[in-house]
Structure formats: C-alpha cells, structure tokens
Amino acid sequence: MRPLLSKKATCNSHGQDSSYFLGWQEYEKNPYDEINNPGGIIQMGLAENQLSFDLLESWLSENPNVAGFKGSNGESIFRELALFQDYHGLPAFKKAMVKFMAEIRENRVSFDPSKLVLTAGATSANETLMFCLAEKGDAILIPTPYYPGFDRDLKWRTGAEIIPIQCTSSNGFKITSIALEKAYQNALKLNLNAKAILVTNPSNPLGTTMTRKELDLLMDFVVDKEIHLVSDEIYSGTVFGPPTYISIMEVLNAPKYDGHEVWDRVHVVYSLSKDLGLPGFRVGALYSNNEYVVAAATKMSSFGLVSSQTQYFLSVLLSDEKFTRNYIEENKRRLKLRHRLLISGFRSAGINCLESNSGLFCWVDMRHLLRSNTFEAEMELWRKIVYQVKLNISPGSSCHCLEPGWFRVCFANMSEATLDIAMKHIAAFVAELTVTKHDSTINQKSCHRHPSFFTSPVSTKSIAKWVFRLSFHDGRER
Ligand SMILES: Cc1ncc(COP(=O)(O)O)c(C=O)c1O
Numbered sequence: 001m002r003p004l005l006s007k008k009a010t011c012n013s014h015g016q017d018s019s020y021f022l023g024w025q026e027y028e029k030n031p032y033d034e035i036n037n038p039g040g041i042i043q044m045g046l047a048e049n050q051l052s053f054d055l056l057e058s059w060l061s062e063n064p065n066v067a068g069f070k071g072s073n074g075e076s077i078f079r080e081l082a083l084f085q086d087y088h089g090l091p092a093f094k095k096a097m098v099k100f101m102a103e104i105r106e107n108r109v110s111f112d113p114s115k116l117v118l119t120a121g122a123t124s125a126n127e128t129l130m131f132c133l134a135e136k137g138d139a140i141l142i143p144t145p146y147y148p149g150f151d152r153d154l155k156w157r158t159g160a161e162i163i164p165i166q167c168t169s170s171n172g173f174k175i176t177s178i179a180l181e182k183a184y185q186n187a188l189k190l191n192l193n194a195k196a197i198l199v200t201n202p203s204n205p206l207g208t209t210m211t212r213k214e215l216d217l218l219m220d221f222v223v224d225k226e227i228h229l230v231s232d233e234i235y236s237g238t239v240f241g242p243p244t245y246i247s248i249m250e251v252l253n254a255p256k257y258d259g260h261e262v263w264d265r266v267h268v269v270y271s272l273s274k275d276l277g278l279p280g281f282r283v284g285a286l287y288s289n290n291e292y293v294v295a296a297a298t299k300m301s302s303f304g305l306v307s308s309q310t311q312y313f314l315s316v317l318l319s320d321e322k323f324t325r326n327y328i329e330e331n332k333r334r335l336k337l338r339h340r341l342l343i344s345g346f347r348s349a350g351i352n353c354l355e356s357n358s359g360l361f362c363w364v365d366m367r368h369l370l371r372s373n374t375f376e377a378e379m380e381l382w383r384k385i386v387y388q389v390k391l392n393i394s395p396g397s398s399c400h401c402l403e404p405g406w407f408r409v410c411f412a413n414m415s416e417a418t419l420d421i422a423m424k425h426i427a428a429f430v431a432e433l434t435v436t437k438h439d440s441t442i443n444q445k446s447c448h449r450h451p452s453f454f455t456s457p458v459s460t461k462s463i464a465k466w467v468f469r470l471s472f473h474d475g476r477e478r
Pocket of ligand 1: 232271273
C-alpha cells in the first residue's frame with residue numbers, strides 16, 4: 001500500500017518506548033493514593049517540584065486581579081491579552097524573566113532581555129536551538145548519564161545525532177578531557193560533524209553542579225574545536241547546598257574571554273518548569289549572545305509561543321522582588337530537607353546515593369542489588385521495584401548510563417508522608433532480598449523461603465511484554 005504518513009511520523013527515534021516513559025505508563029494504570037489506592041505505584045520517576053505551591057497560591061490570593069485579567073488599577077486587560085501575539089514576547093515579561101534568572105545566580109551575572117527568546121518550555125528551547133545549530137550529519141556531544149528526553153528533543157525532528165561523552169562513577173561522573181576527546185573522535189569515526197556540547201548544569205539525573213574545573217575544561221574544548229556549548233540550566237534555582245552554583249555565563253565573564261569570538265557560541269536554556277514548579281504553564285527560554293541565533297530562534301518560536309495571559313501573570317509575579325527572594329530561599333530550604341530524608345531513608349536500607357547538592361532527585365547506587373553486572377540485571381531489578389515494591393523510579397540505562405545498577409529517584413513530587421512510605425517499601429525489599437541471598441547461599445539448590453516481594457500477585461507472566469522486549473533490547477545495546 002502507498003505510505004500515507006511521513007517518515008517522521010512513522011520513525012521510532014522519538015524515544016517514547018524508553019523505560020523512562022514506560023514506567024510512567026505503568027504508574028498511570030495503578031497510581032498510589034493514600035486513601036483510595038494504598039497498594040498502588042508511588043511515582044518517583046517524575047522530576048516535578050510540588051514543594052512550594054503554597055507560596056504561589058498565597059501570592060495569588062493576595063493578588064487576585066492578576067489572574068482575573070485586570071491591570072494594576074483594576075481595569076480589564078482581557079482584550080489586550082486576547083489579541084497580543086507578537087513572537088518577540090511581552091517586554092515586561094522578558095524583563096522580569098531575566099531579572100529572575102540573574103537573581104537565581106545571586107546577581108553575579110546579568111541577562112539582556114533582547115537576547116532572550118521565549119519558548120513553550122525548555123523542551124521547545126532545546127529543539128529550537130538544535131534547529132539553529134545542527135541538522136542531519138551533525139552530532140551533539142552530551143555527558144552521560146543524561147536526561148532521557150534529549151533523545152526526543154535534540155534528535156527526533158532535527159535529524160542530528162547524540163554522541164555520548166562517557167562519564168563513570170570512578171570520579172563521581174565528572175567530565176574529563178579524555179572522555180571529551182574520545183566523544184569527539186567517535187563523531188568523526190561515524191562521519192558526523194561535531195557541532196556542539198550540551199551539558200545540564202545542575203545535572204539531571206545526577207543532582208550535582210559542575211565545578212569550575214569542569215566548566216573551564218569545557219570552555220577550553222569548545223574554543224579549541226570551534227564548536228558550540230549549550231548549557232541547560234533548568235535546575236539552576238534548585239541548588240540547596242554547597243558548592244556555590246556557577247552558570248556558564250559567569251565563566252564567560254572571565255577576563256580571558258573579553259571580546260572572544262566564543263561568546264557567540266555559548267547558549268543557555270532555561271524554563272520555569274522546575275525552579276517555580278510550573279511545567280504546565282509551558283514557559284521556557286533560550287539565551288544567546290549570537291544575534292543570528294536569536295533572530296532565527298525568534299522566528300522559529302512561532303511554533304511554540306507562551307500564551308499572553310501566562311506571560312502577563314508571570315510578569316507581575318516575577319517583578320515582585322519580595323516574593324521572588326522569599327520563594328527562592330524557602331524553596332531551596334524545603335528541597336534540602338526532602339533530599340536529606342531520601343538520603344537517610346536509602347542509607348538505612350544500606351543503599352548509597354551519589355553526593356549531590358541540587359535538583360529534584362538523587363542518583364542512587366543499587367549495584368550491589370543486581371544479580372549480575374549487566375543491563376539485563378538492572379531491568380530485572382527495575383521490574384521488581386516497579387511491580388512489587390510499587391515505586392516507579394528511572395533505571396540508569398534510560399539515562400544512557402554506562403554502568404548498570406544506578407537509578408534516578410525523585411523526591412519533590414509527593415508529600416513527606418508518601419516519601420516515608422516509599423522508603424519503608426525500599427527498606428523491606430532490601431531486607432528480604434538480603435535474606436533470600438543468604439538463604440540461597442546456604443542452600444543453593446532448594447530455596448525454601450518465598451519472601452513476599454518475590455511472590456507478588458503480579459507474576460512474571462502478567463508483566464507486559466514490552467518490559468521484556470525492552471530489557472532484551474537494552475541489554476543487547478550495551
Ligand atoms: C534537563 C532538562 N531539560 C529540559 C527539560 C524539559 O523541561 P520543560 O518542562 O520546561 O519542557 C527537563 C524536564 O525534565 C529537563 O530535566
């Protein structure tokens with residue numbers, strides 16, 4: 001039959017069948033609810049910040065005019081907003097947004113609103129930037145482990161490829177010059193033109209900020225190779241502990257880059273989805289000193305604009321300095337407490353996390369719980385954790401981690417009580433796993449004990465076929 005759909009519509013490079021997204025689907029089928037479904041799956045695979053909603057809600061109740069399409073004097077601005085569609089964005093909003101971005105960086109850097117392009121979230125900002133920098137035959141180098149959505153955002157529609165910069169636990173997943181050079185050479189071997197390095201700082205999934213040494217290394221590399229550097233700083237407002245956060249824009253301000261042409265090749269991606277906890281509002285931005293990138297991206301932003309009432313609402317909210325100052329501080333304080341709870345919960349179950357200071361998640365080391373040092377074993381453990389322990393977490397393989405046994409676990413999208421229950425589930429699971437291991441060591445041939453986690457009502461048979469398909473696929477690839 002004549003194909004009626006485009007190749008783009010039918011190709012599967014979108015990444016939707018990654019275990020990262022599939023875990024969400026399983027959660028949707030059986031979501032945990034304290035009252036109505038206490039046996040359901042707890043969602044710990046979603047990097048959502050729900051810890052400071054009350055601050056936003058109390059601001060809203062103190063400023064009812066803003067959400068009611070009314071201006072500062074109570075006059076209706078409904079028509080004005082309904083008609084506004086300039087793709088340059090509302091000047092008042094761009095001004096408030098750059099002020100907020102500087103505030104998060106403790107005003108060590110400032111941003112110029114004319115270099116900011118508004119987009120429907122960081123998803124759109126990353127793709128738009130890629131459309132400006134790369135196309136089929138080009139490669140973007142990204143340190144592993146990385147945010148699984150990048151396969152969709154950077155590759156799917158642009159045709160560009162991602163080449164991993166392989167980082168390992170031996171140095172806390174830090175970028176090294178050897179790993180950078182290797183990735184660059186790998187791109188060449190594949191006949192790809194390395195166009196840019198993209199880093200996420202703070203990192204998703206590691207929850208760590210980049211050191212000055214790493215940032216300097218990156219700058220030296222992009223200067224030497226004459227390529228672009230994209231810094232996705234979507235988590236910049238979540239840094240709750242030392243060391244102090246350093247944005248790539250601060251590095252660029254160093255005297256040695258005064259008037260340097262590399263200024264045109266460094267770009268920042270941002271969004272209010274994490275720091276302000278507003279992913280549903282779809283507010284993102286890309287910031288660039290390159291006037292051609294800004295001009296092209298502004299034209300492209302027509303495909304994913306931020307609605308005018310959202311821009312208006314946020315322009316007033318973010319201009320309220322008293323609110324933003326308090327929100328940033330209080331939100332960090334709450335994240336820090338949550339992070340501590342998660343770390344100590346895992347620690348009492350004998351599980352360590354990578355030392356971290358930011359983000360909405362921890363990078364959890366469960367290598368000692370694997371049956372073997374393989375990605376098949378990682379998927380086997382993941383299935384148990386999703387179906388039997390009833391926690392949806394993200395396996396490291398979905399973040400392209402090189403080593404099996406690491407998992408990303410989110411802590412800011414649930415109540416403290418739910419987090420507490422999740423930690424109890426994990427502790428019980430590890431205790432039973434340890435007993436099983438012990439029993440099977442004593443009697444290799446006949447295991448008499450059948451702990452509940454291994455004889456769950458959800459039998460292996462009932463686990464959807466895709467999990468096996470995926471497990472097999474992932475195992476083979478790595
Ligand atoms: C590193 C990173 N970049 C981009 C995004 C997409 O964010 P948005 O909701 O603003 O599109 C996410 C979301 O999790 C992310 O973690």
